[in-house]
Amino acid sequence: MTDYGVRQELEWNALTDDEFRDIVREEFEANYPDEIRYPSRRLYWREQSAWFQRMSEKGWIAPNWPARYGGMGLAPSKLLIFFEEQERWGIARFQDQGVRMIGPALFEHGTEDQQRRFLPGILSCEHRYCQGYSEPGSGSDLSSLRTTARRDGDEYVVNGSKIWTTMAHDVTHMMLLARTGADGRRQAGISFFIVELSTPGITVRPITDIAGHQELCEVFLEDVRIPIRDRVGEENHGWEVANTVLRSERIHIGSPQLPAYGLESLGNVATACGLWDDRAFRAKYAELLLDLEHLKDIYGEFAQAFVEGRPIGPDVSLLKIWSTDLIQRIAEVIRESAGPAGAVVGRIQTDDRETIDILDVFYKALPSTIYGGSNEIQRNIISKRVLALPT
Ligand SMILES: Cc1cc2nc3c(=O)[nH]c(=O)nc-3n(C[C@H](O)[C@H](O)[C@H](O)COP(=O)(O)OP(=O)(O)OC[C@H]3O[C@@H](n4cnc5c(N)ncnc54)[C@H](O)[C@@H]3O)c2cc1C
Structure with a gap:
């Protein structure tokens, strides 16, 4: 060991x-x-x-x-x-946000004590995490968040609510952003916490989505007590930690995983619908395949930096835009290619006795340009912080 x-x-x-x-x-x-x-x-x-x-x-x-x-x-x-x-x-x-987000945040901002207390639970899967960032009215404009954490001895007392918290009803811990100060820039007054969802005062309520699934939740916090030692980073400096989390999230959302899955599904649909001899279809498929190969190249560069512990810059937003835009284009081609079956919910039978879920990729693709920070916000980041364009 x-x-x-x-x-x-x-x-x-x-x-x-x-x-x-x-x-x-x-x-x-x-x-x-x-x-x-x-x-x-x-x-x-x-x-x-x-x-x-x-x-x-x-x-x-x-x-x-x-x-x-x-x-x-x-x-x-x-x-x-x-x-x-x-x-x-x-x-x-x-629900791997512990692996994808909390781990990298603790490598960079956690104390040794926090690394020793939190990393083993992530590796054993005993502790699984959700992300408590967004609030009603504070999504893109996250720094306007209103959940507060007031210091009381060696604890904070937290009050407020979170929304769109993925799988909060099926995990054990939440990473939480809350306001600890009112002075200066809005980002300056925010702190980052790890909180167990079984803590008294926390209520989790699932939301049913367009596909009929319950993956998103609201989380209400009423006089929730969090020990100081579970604050990651300095008080009022949680924004830096949150950004580390978001950058590692963008590497993962920007990974070729989802578009590669989409393209494989498109291949299955093409086989089921006999489209491989159709030149127009093949041209579309080739374009998507090349875009996926480009994504793999650029992803490899960011993944290299991540594995070597080099800082990930704001240009990582490019990955998120490219990957999610690509999966949405793939989803559209799947729906078009499937003809009337493109509107059928659930698995359908194909000629060769296989079953196929045409809308699966569509449902996975649709929200991808919103979560992890919308693609418009990613473009703003690139224009301001990478290209230094005038605002
Ligand atoms: C499937 C899914 C899972 C999610 N999971 C989580 C989670 O686990 N934890 C969590 O904290 N949050 C989660 N979210 C929330 C997500 O981060 C927010 O939805 C997202 O940041 C957008 O915020 P909003 O919904 O408040 O939209 P708004 O901020 O109200 O934006 C509405 C529209 O306006 C555009 N817009 C807003 N401001 C600007 C601007 N300055 N310039 C240009 N365009 C702008 C946006 O791009 C968007 O198209 C999830 C969302 C989805 C869809």
Whole structure:
């Protein structure tokens, strides 16, 4: 064992890409439960816990974390292979915000005590996280948030509410932004906390979405007491921590995972509808495929910086725009290509006795340009902070 989990079976980055792909593929194909391949909604923890506990025990739960923190420490080409193989086999995503967001935030801003208290729970999947940033009226303009955390001895007392909190009803912890100061720039008065959702005063209420699923929630906080030692970063400096989280989120939202899955679905639809001989369809498909290859290239550069612990700059917004724009274009081509079946909800039978869910990619693509900070906001970030265009 290392300090933070299972010792890795092999020096992954010393393997060739093909050797690594074979190992990962064999594991996924031999052991991932068939009945939860390609789910059309986010699964609840009870439906997928056996698989992710297996991943945890193998030391595969955090492929993107450095090995010294208990991750696989994969180089970008290997990380991409890991994701590609997950997509190819239809492995469900779990509520992995601890792995994707909290871990990286704690590597950069956490105290040693916080790293020791919080990282093991993420690696063992005992602690799963949601993100308590957005509030009614504070989405794009996040710095206007109104939830307050008032200092009382060695605790904070938190009051307010959060909205669009993904899977808050199925996780154990929340990363929380709350206002601790009123002076200066609005961003300057915000602090970042980790809070257990079982803390008295927290109420979670699910919201039903357009597809009939309950993935989003409202979270109400009434006189919730959080110990000071669970504040990450300095008081009133939570904005820096929140931005670290958002930048790692943008790498992950900007990963080729979702568009690669979309393109695979498009390929299945093309086969089911006999479109491969149609030149117009092939031209569209080729354009999307090339855009996916470009995304993989640029993603590889950001993933390299991430794995090496180099700072991720505001230009990472490019990834999020490219990936989510691409998945929406793929979703449109799927719907067009499926003809009348493009409006059918749920799985439909194809000629070769397979079933296919035409609208699955559409439902996954639709909100992607909104969550993680809308694409308009990403474009604002690029224009101001990367290109320094006049406002
Ligand atoms: C599926 C899904 C999951 C989510 N999960 C979470 C979660 O787990 N945790 C969490 O905290 N939040 C979550 N969110 C919330 C998400 O971060 C916000 O919806 C997003 O930041 C936009 O905020 P808003 O909805 O308040 O829209 P608004 O901020 O009201 O924006 C409305 C529209 O105006 C545009 N706009 C706003 N300001 C500008 C501007 N300055 N320039 C140009 N255009 C602008 C926006 O781009 C958008 O199109 C989730 C959202 C979705 C859809």
